[in-house]
Amino acid sequence: MAVVPWSRSPLAQACKLCGSSKLPVAAVLSACAECLCQRPEQARPAVRAAQSISRGEFGLPPAPPAEGDVVCPLCVNACRLAEGQRGFCNLREARDGRLVHLAGTPAKGILHWYFDPLPTNCVADWVCEGSHQRGRNNLAVFYGACTFNCLFCQNWHYRQMDPSGPGMSAQELADCANARTFCVCYFGGDPTPQMPHALATSRILARRGNSACR
Numbered sequence: 001m002a003v004v005p006w007s008r009s010p011l012a013q014a015c016k017l018c019g020s021s022k023l024p025v026a027a028v029l030s031a032c033a034e035c036l037c038q039r040p041e042q043a044r045p046a047v048r049a050a051q052s053i054s055r056g057e058f059g060l061p062p063a064p065p066a067e068g069d070v071v072c073p074l075c076v077n078a079c080r081l082a083e084g085q086r087g088f089c090n091l092r093e094a095r096d097g098r099l100v101h102l103a104g105t106p107a108k109g110i111l112h113w114y115f116d117p118l119p120t121n122c123v124a125d126w127v128c129e130g131s132h133q134r135g136r137n138n139l140a141v142f143y144g145a146c147t148f149n150c151l152f153c154q155n156w157h158y159r160q161m162d163p164s165g166p167g168m169s170a171q172e173l174a175d176c177a178n179a180r181t182f183c184v185c186y187f188g189g190d191p192t193p194q195m196p197h198a199l200a201t202s203r204i205l206a207r208r209g210n211s212a213c214r
Contacts, residue, residue: 170200
């Protein structure tokens, strides 16, 4: 079954909360931006339902697990996993009463990467020297997991990346850098679920002289 990106959601005729059609209203929410901001308690049930459906299309947990005995400390979601349950990021699982990392460790990251010619459209260009490095490249790392639940994510494709895949170790990713690589950027998704992998990669690159790693 083909998955339609939620970023292309059709528009509703009017907001179900206030009846206004002045602002664009996403059909999946049936609420305008003003009501989402000013009437959050009334809008929240529809938002939560839409988020649950969007994650369910990819087999992801609808919300951070909160009832189990196995605790994951790696992000603010602080998932509490029951036996056999996956964490919100889909990279951790409870097995035999312990936390198992399916990916996101120095040994295995779920990602793809490419070279981005510098200067690039980096959101950190105001602090990163890479914005002045013409002729060099950035190692752009797209991680396949996230700790957030944004309905209209422009990078929703990360949800299609399977943590059971082969992945890449931190060493293998660092070895992708070449003599023209000035810096590395981590995004996705969100780097947080795979921060141990990102930190290990950055340390390897820093030791080689890529001191501008971000």
